[in-house]
Amino acid sequence: MYLPDEFDYIRLMGLGRDHSETDDGSRVAVLGFCTTDYYAAVLRGLGRAGGFPIVTYEPEYNTVHQTVLDADSPLYSFQPDFVIFLTAVQALRNVLLSADFSNRARVADQEGEQLASLVRQAAGIPSVTVVVNEFVVPYERAWGNFSARVDDSLPSVVKGINQRLRAVAAETGNVYTVDCDHIASWHGKRFWFDERLWFYSKSFCHPEALPQIAGQAIDVFRAVRGKSIKCVALDLDNVLWGGVLGDDGLEGIRLGELGDGEAYVQLQLWLKELRSRGIILGVCSKNDEDKAREPFQRHRDMVLTESDISCFIANWDSKADNLRDLAERLNIGLDSVVFLDDSPFERNLVRELAPEACVPELPQDPADYVPYLESLNLFEAAQFSDEDRKRADFYRSNVLREDEHRKIASVEEYLAGLEMEAEFERFDDLHLPRIAQLVQRTNQFNLTTIRHSAEELRQFADDPACFPYYVTLTDRFGENGLISIVIGKREGHRMEVVTWLMSCRVISRRLEEFVLDQLVELAREAGIAELRGTYVPTTKNGLVAKHYEVLGFRLVEEGPNGTTTWEHSVAEHVPSGAPIERKVPPA
Amino acid sequence: MKEVFEEVLGRQVALRDETTAADVEGWDSVVHVMLILASERKFDLRFESSEIANAANVGEFVTLIQTKLA
Numbered sequence: 001m002y003l004p005d006e007f008d009y010i011r012l013m014g015l016g017r018d019h020s021e022t023d024d025g026s027r028v029a030v031l032g033f034c035t036t037d038y039y040a041a042v043l044r045g046l047g048r049a050g051g052f053p054i055v056t057y058e059p060e061y062n063t064v065h066q067t068v069l070d071a072d073s074p075l076y077s078f079q080p081d082f083v084i085f086l087t088a089v090q091a092l093r094n095v096l097l098s099a100d101f102s103n104r105a106r107v108a109d110q111e112g113e114q115l116a117s118l119v120r121q122a123a124g125i126p127s128v129t130v131v132v133n134e135f136v137v138p139y140e141r142a143w144g145n146f147s148a149r150v151d152d153s154l155p156s157v158v159k160g161i162n163q164r165l166r167a168v169a170a171e172t173g174n175v176y177t178v179d180c181d182h183i184a185s186w187h188g189k190r191f192w193f194d195e196r197l198w199f200y201s202k203s204f205c206h207p208e209a210l211p212q213i214a215g216q217a218i219d220v221f222r223a224v225r226g227k228s229i230k231c232v233a234l235d236l237d238n239v240l241w242g243g244v245l246g247d248d249g250l251e252g253i254r255l256g257e258l259g260d261g262e263a264y265v266q267l268q269l270w271l272k273e274l275r276s277r278g279i280i281l282g283v284c285s286k287n288d289e290d291k292a293r294e295p296f297q298r299h300r301d302m303v304l305t306e307s308d309i310s311c312f313i314a315n316w317d318s319k320a321d322n323l324r325d326l327a328e329r330l331n332i333g334l335d336s337v338v339f340l341d342d343s344p345f346e347r348n349l350v351r352e353l354a355p356e357a358c359v360p361e362l363p364q365d366p367a368d369y370v371p372y373l374e375s376l377n378l379f380e381a382a383q384f385s386d387e388d389r390k391r392a393d394f395y396r397s398n399v400l401r402e403d404e405h406r407k408i409a410s411v412e413e414y415l416a417g418l419e420m421e422a423e424f425e426r427f428d429d430l431h432l433p434r435i436a437q438l439v440q441r442t443n444q445f446n447l448t449t450i451r452h453s454a455e456e457l458r459q460f461a462d463d464p465a466c467f468p469y470y471v472t473l474t475d476r477f478g479e480n481g482l483i484s485i486v487i488g489k490r491e492g493h494r495m496e497v498v499t500w501l502m503s504c505r506v507i508s509r510r511l512e513e514f515v516l517d518q519l520v521e522l523a524r525e526a527g528i529a530e531l532r533g534t535y536v537p538t539t540k541n542g543l544v545a546k547h548y549e550v551l552g553f554r555l556v557e558e559g560p561n562g563t564t565t566w567e568h569s570v571a572e573h574v575p576s577g578a579p580i581e582r583k584v585p586p587a
Numbered sequence: 588m589k590e591v592f593e594e595v596l597g598r599q600v601a602l603r604d605e606t607t608a609a610d611v612e613g614w615d616s617v618v619h620v621m622l623i624l625a626s627e628r629k630f631d632l633r634f635e636s637s638e639i640a641n642a643a644n645v646g647e648f649v650t651l652i653q654t655k656l657a
Contacts, residue, residue: 010594010595010625011597013595013621014594014595014596014597015597017597017613035617038617038620041617196634196639197620199636200620200636200639200640201616201617201620203620207620207621207624208624
């Protein structure tokens with residue numbers, strides 16, 4: 001996460017010092033095999049400064065086992081959204097080094113299994129996400145460099161335990177690990193390991209490293225909640241190349257072997273990798289558009305091409321307005337955009353006028369761009385699927401579609417010309433990871449916002465009384481991927497629609513009407529007379545408050561907090577005529 | 588030293604040589620370590636393990652830092 005420089009660890013500890021369990025915010029249990037005070041204070045400080053308020057629960061010093069194993073412990077009544085396991089390799093190393101060498105592997109195995117089982121147990125708390133700090137690989141190497149080749153050396157067994165923690169993360173689905181060894185190396189293990197502080201106050205690292213280590217837990221929280229950065233909006237001059245295109249001309253800009261041009265190539269390669277990971281790239285530049293596109297088309301040292309840029313905005317309007325326009329055209333929130341600009345003036349203007357966007361500093365020297373940006377860990381991933389790989393393409397074709405949209409007068413005509421084809425199929429193993437991702441992430445077009453766990457989703461898939469369906473959409477501009485989910489449940493003569501959600505990138509396509517047609521068809525085949533759906537309001541889903549009304553359902557109940565319940569008769573359903581063909585997936 | 592205290596505690600404090608942890612609200616074991624670390628940073632010095640626990644009041648803290656700087 002990015003925070004201005006003045007938030008160093010002392011400031012953050014001060015900011016997070018006072019707290020009460022009754023405050024509002026995400027509920028985080030910090031379970032430590034070390035002192036937790038420093039970490040928890042910095043975590044709360046970061047939360048306050050970064051707009052992600054956090055309330056913590058910390059059990060007594062070194063009582064992790066008792067706390068997790070006792071079903072009556074305050075951990076469970078605290079009802080955490082997140083549980084963090086703070087490991088301390090300093091504590092582990094004492095256990096391992098005290099074990100007889102011939103016995104080392106067995107002791108390491110026991111320690112690893114014990115921790116893994118605590119993690120699994122915590123992961124069973126309803127709708128929790130668990131973050132485990134991996135162990136920092138210790139600096140003690142009894143065999144020198146050869147230690148890496150000795151299975152039972154201290155560094156080797158610790159790496160083995162980390163492997164096991166990652167395996168637990170992979171198998172559970174709601175457990176994530178923080179790569180502390182990476183962070184420790186970044187600071188330098190010489191500074192990270194302050195043995196005085198371990199001996200005196202059982203502090204697992206020098207507190208100077210805490211903002212980064214705690215910040216990365218928050219990065220994971222955000223990623224899990226779908227609040228991560230989705231798009232990098234780029235200024236051009238002195239960001240993607242050195243010099244000013246308008247003044248220096250295509251031949252004069254520094255890129256590749258010219259001057260400090262390699263630094264810009266490094267940044268472009270770094271951005272290209274992000275793009276292939278699913279991060280959208282956009283351009284937001286003060287330039288004439290034709291001129292600004294020239295290097296992408298003609299400069300031989302450009303790494304990024306026009307097709308890497310999902311949305312290209314170059315004009316002379318304010319960058320704050322252009323960023324808003326960019327977010328709108330991509331149909332993403334401005335708070336999921338990070339803006340890179342070398343000009344302090346533009347950065348401050350955007351911070352003032354488009355405060356939702358993330359605007360980090362940018363170092364003076366372009367050679368520092370990538371290391372600096374990498375230190376912010378802006379692009380934490382909660383998972384990675386084939387969908388993510390293609391995401392930037394989806395958004396690019398979306399912008400192309402939008403541009404076409406502007407040309408065509410009638411929406412109906414436009415939709416009819418899109419040649420949309422959709423798959424509407426029961427959940428299967430192949431698609432479950434993406435389904436789980438969509439369930440976690442979708443905030444706006446989401447009728448009930450129930451965050452079903454991966455396990456629950458699998459149960460729906462196996463339950464013959466349930467109708468768990470996913471929807472994919474293709475049109476003549478390309479694939480949109482798996483973008484909608486609906487889960488029905490048979491209850492007597494009714495089908496209760498438990499969950500209905502859709503990615504915002506396919507809004508206004510009449511896809512929801514198509515889905516309703518399919519649901520009605522399913523109900524009819526199963527001898528069900530009526531569909532019943534509920535809208536549960538959240539701060540984000542106002543978009544679908546009238547969803548059922550628009551689809552022709554009738555209101556049957558209004559709850560106290562704005563919850564509404566709707567019914568629709570299967571016999572009276574009129575097919576929507578939405579211009580979408582149902583297609584059978586390839587076998 | 589006053590600046591170090593104020594940086595760590597995030598507020599103004601009145602300090603005299605004989606002021607002890609008991610006299611200053613919030614000067615607990617965590618703040619104690621933070622005071623050590625903030626002094627290290629400010630005066631560019633390093634306390635030894637045996638010195639960390641030693642400073643019982645503000646005066647001793649100041650003397651310790653002065654000896655280390657001398």
